[in-house]
Amino acid sequence: QPSVAIIGSGQAGLQVAVSLRELHYEGRVVLIGDEPHLPYSRPPLSKAYLLGETADLALRPQGYFAQHHIELIAGKRAVAIDRTRRMVGLEDESVIEYDHLVLATGARNRPLPIPGAELGNVFLLRTLDEANVLREQMVTARNIVVIGAGFIGLEFAATATKFDAIVTVLDVADRPMARALSKTMSAVFTREHEKSGVRLMFNSQVMRLLGERHVTAVETVDGQVLPADLVLVGIGVIPNVELAATCNLTVENGIVVDEFLQTNDPHISAIGDVAAYPNRYSNGARVRLESVQNASDQARCVASRIMGQPAAYEAVPWFWSTQGNLKLQMAGLPSGGCEEVVRGDLNSSKCSVFLFRDGKLACVETLNKPADHMLARRLLAERAALTPGQAADPTFDLKALLQ
Ligand code: FAD
Numbered sequence: 001q002p003s004v005a006i007i008g009s010g011q012a013g014l015q016v017a018v019s020l021r022e023l024h025y026e027g028r029v030v031l032i033g034d035e036p037h038l039p040y041s042r043p044p045l046s047k048a049y050l051l052g053e054t055a056d057l058a059l060r061p062q063g064y065f066a067q068h069h070i071e072l073i074a075g076k077r078a079v080a081i082d083r084t085r086r087m088v089g090l091e092d093e094s095v096i097e098y099d100h101l102v103l104a105t106g107a108r109n110r111p112l113p114i115p116g117a118e119l120g121n122v123f124l125l126r127t128l129d130e131a132n133v134l135r136e137q138m139v140t141a142r143n144i145v146v147i148g149a150g151f152i153g154l155e156f157a158a159t160a161t162k163f164d165a166i167v168t169v170l171d172v173a174d175r176p177m178a179r180a181l182s183k184t185m186s187a188v189f190t191r192e193h194e195k196s197g198v199r200l201m202f203n204s205q206v207m208r209l210l211g212e213r214h215v216t217a218v219e220t221v222d223g224q225v226l227p228a229d230l231v232l233v234g235i236g237v238i239p240n241v242e243l244a245a246t247c248n249l250t251v252e253n254g255i256v257v258d259e260f261l262q263t264n265d266p267h268i269s270a271i272g273d274v275a276a277y278p279n280r281y282s283n284g285a286r287v288r289l290e291s292v293q294n295a296s297d298q299a300r301c302v303a304s305r306i307m308g309q310p311a312a313y314e315a316v317p318w319f320w321s322t323q324g325n326l327k328l329q330m331a332g333l334p335s336g337g338c339e340e341v342v343r344g345d346l347n348s349s350k351c352s353v354f355l356f357r358d359g360k361l362a363c364v365e366t367l368n369k370p371a372d373h374m375l376a377r378r379l380l381a382e383r384a385a386l387t388p389g390q391a392a393d394p395t396f397d398l399k400a401l402l403q
Pocket of ligand 1: 289291
């Protein structure tokens with residue numbers, strides 16, 4: 001019997017299994033994950049879940065797996081891949097054979113490389129188990145410090161303002177979400193977060209965390225000491241490439257794959273947060289994206305190839321980040337050096353920024369404007385010839401450019 005093994009039962013790994021069954025794959029499907037849970041959705045972990053608003057994060061109910069003959073192995077790590085014999089070894093020394101192997105091992109949080117990072121009440125946020133502990137501690141925290149003004153840090157900060165706490169966000173950069181967002185949209189987020197009571201400190205580097213067993217304060221390089229009884233660290237991720245590297249798959253910033261998401265071994269694919277792939281929207285340069293869209297669409301692409309219908313992966317990248325009342329959506333690839341064109345009123349909490357590279361639309365950021373976001377995805381997919389002038393003109397109908 002043919003078989004597909006999938007390592008990593010997160011967003012991407014689960015979707016491969018689901019898509020294979022939807023496409024009527026008849027072989028064995030084994031989904032291996034080291035977390036002791038049903039595959040679940042991570043985005044609520046920094047948002048509604050912490051407020052107790054979303055209880056069940058499972059992407060499929062328990063019964064789904066037996067019904068669809070998906071062998072879910074939860075709570076066991078894959079520790080070795082034998083490419084010659086096409087076998088995966090698990091930590092309990094059991095072995096899974098495969099015809100095709102999909103690596104969907106995701107990423108882990110980058111630890112804070114300073115003294116005091118190991119103190120109690122200093123949290124990273126990636127897994128359900130981490131969110132559960134954090135959720136308990138947030139209720140009583142009075143001084144919350146977030147290190148890193150990226151998506152997760154700001155989502156968490158916006159959530160934390162709902163509790164009775166002073167919330168401060170520190171970042172070495174000079175603005176929020178500096179790696180991903182235009183300066184214009186960053187400024188809107190600074191204003192809106194400050195309005196809702198978040199204290200933002202930029203150009204600010206943390207030197208150490210103070211405390212005996214639990215954290216009590218955060219000290220910055222320029223000598224400021226901020227009281228803290230809870231610290232959240234959100235300073236980016238490290239892709240989980242080690243397993244791939246030990247069996248000599250090519251690894252750079254992620255597991256290197258081609259446009260079909262295939263590694264240098266034709267029997268092994270890599271997808272989701274761990275995969276570095278040549279992106280049509282970056283002129284073929286390799287990128288590694290961290291989004292639900294990327295994980296799900298790449299999974300579908302690989303499932304189709306396994307079913308004998310190969311196609312290059314070309315989906316328009318898109319992403320969302322909900323920070324309190326602020327719903328940010330992005331379509332296309334963020335990058336520096338773009339012309340920033342505003343559509344709508346920047347002083348309101350509803351606006352869009354259209355980014356043009358060499359006169360061509362490259363990315364669209366929208367705040368609380370879901371209709372613009374949906375149009376942006378189509379404009380990018382169709383490579384519509386939108387000009388900066390048209391984008392800036394609120395009376396210009398964007399739909400007119402769509403086929
Ligand atoms: P993961 O979901 O990380 O799954 C990988 C799994 O593989 C993990 O369970 C890991 O433990 C397991 N694994 C790793 N190595 C092994 C091994 N050797 N053996 C067995 N198992 C292994 N994206 C958005 O688009 N919008 C959002 O609003 C958003 N919010 C987010 C909020 C938070 C708090 C986090 C953490 C992420 C958020 N994301 C968001 C990103 C999104 O969740 C990820 O891009 C997505 O989960 C990636 O899916 P993945 O399957 O590649 O990796």
